[in-house]
Amino acid sequence: xxxxxxxxxxxxxxxxxxxxxxxxxxxxxxxxxxxxxxxxxxxxxxxxxxxxxxxxxxxxxxxxxxxxxxxxxxxxxxxxxxxxxxxxxxxxxxxxxxxxxxxxxxxxxxxxxxxxxxxxxxxxxxxxxxxxxxxxxxxxxxxxxxxxxxxxxxxxxxxxxxxxxxxxxxxxxxxxxxxxxxxxxxxxxxxxxxxxxxxxxxxxxxxxxxxxxxxxxxxxxxxxxxxxxxxxxxxxxxxxxxxxxxxxxxxxxxxxxxxxxxxxxxxxxxxxxxxxxxxxxxxxxxxxxxxxxxxxxxxxxxxxxxxxxxxxxxxxxxxxxxxxxxxxxxx
Ligand code: AMP
Ligand code: MG
Numbered sequence: 001x002x003x004x005x006x007x008x009x010x011x012x013x014x015x016x017x018x019x020x021x022x023x024x025x026x027x028x029x030x031x032x033x034x035x036x037x038x039x040x041x042x043x044x045x046x047x048x049x050x051x052x053x054x055x056x057x058x059x060x061x062x063x064x065x066x067x068x069x070x071x072x073x074x075x076x077x078x079x080x081x082x083x084x085x086x087x088x089x090x091x092x093x094x095x096x097x098x099x100x101x102x103x104x105x106x107x108x109x110x111x112x113x114x115x116x117x118x119x120x121x122x123x124x125x126x127x128x129x130x131x132x133x134x135x136x137x138x139x140x141x142x143x144x145x146x147x148x149x150x151x152x153x154x155x156x157x158x159x160x161x162x163x164x165x166x167x168x169x170x171x172x173x174x175x176x177x178x179x180x181x182x183x184x185x186x187x188x189x190x191x192x193x194x195x196x197x198x199x200x201x202x203x204x205x206x207x208x209x210x211x212x213x214x215x216x217x218x219x220x221x222x223x224x225x226x227x228x229x230x231x232x233x234x235x236x237x238x239x240x241x242x243x244x245x246x247x248x249x250x251x252x253x254x255x256x257x258x259x260x261x262x263x264x265x266x267x268x269x270x271x272x273x274x275x276x277x278x279x280x281x282x283x284x285x286x287x288x289x290x291x292x293x294x295x296x297x298x299x300x301x302x303x304x305x306x307x308x309x310x311x312x313x314x315x316x317x318x319x320x321x322x323x324x325x326x327x328x329x330x331x
């Protein structure tokens with residue numbers, strides 16, 4: 001990994017998401033700099049996806065394992081043909097769900113200008129059109145697809161406010177843009193759409209029910225159920241992790257635990273959704289995990305979350321937050 005030269009050590013400016021900031025951010029991105037920006041899912045750490053050096057600096061800033069491919073973000077559908085091969089399935093889903101929390105994995109075109117670092121050396125590229133209007137304005141100003149993983153140090157809880165971004169990356173990016181809290185709050189749903197049927201590589205902000213409303217009931221394929229299906233590289237077992245250990249499906253708090261509730265929850269320190277709404281719970285998930293990650297607690301205990309709607313994505317994140325890590329804080 002390349003070390004940062006001293007002059008690149010900085011304190012990022014924090015600016016509101018307005019037209020002038022979109023222009024400034026666009027200029028910085030086009031010049032190969034890192035810009036953290038709001039999307040409807042989580043805050044993104046953006047760089048020019050066609051600039052190898054700029055993309056490399058994302059991995060450096062996040063301390064992210066290099067084999068993880070990144071998502072290239074675009075402001076409109078017309079940009080995609082230039083670098084990805086859209087199958088009928090891809091086009092159909094894009095027309096229905098973009099802009100929105102859905103990422104499509106497609107084959108790279110022959111002349112694809114997107115850095116191979118974004119593809120982690122694969123022949124495929126993941127693309128998304130965010131629904132956050134500022135994110136699209138920023139990318140349009142940059143004039144290039146923008147590679148953007150979540151704007152946090154690798155392995156930590158994803159950021160859903162500009163303040164979360166500042167806490168992790170302030171000295172590692174040129175600009176942090178504040179667009180308020182993220183509406184969806186979990187990452188995008190990643191679908192491999194190179195074949196006729198979409199393969200779910202990562203559960204996320206667009207539900208399987210919604211996808212199947214377009215492609216037909218039972219049409220979504222799950223890699224866990226068939227070893228022949230494509231998988232997403234770099235889906236680490238331990239991820240999205242707070243520094244405290246996490247216990248799942250807790251019905252009540254044990255001594256020293258902070259209970260994260262869902263639905264009717266007695267004794268919960270925080271409640272993801274008192275009314276039992278998975279969309280509300282998704283929007284609160286990462287912010288509440290951060291809030292409970294305090295030394296006064298020994299462990300975070302999370303109540304059971306149903307797996308319908310956004311519950312699938314929430315359970316996926318929780319499972320990885322709870323995965324045993326080598327370094328856990330026990331007292
Ligand atoms: P993040 O940047 O943290 O939102 O994560 C991006 C997700 O998209 C990861 O789960 C990647 O493994 C997945 N992804 C990105 N590009 C590809 C690709 N070309 N093939 C398969 N999965 C991908
Ligand atoms: Mg992430």
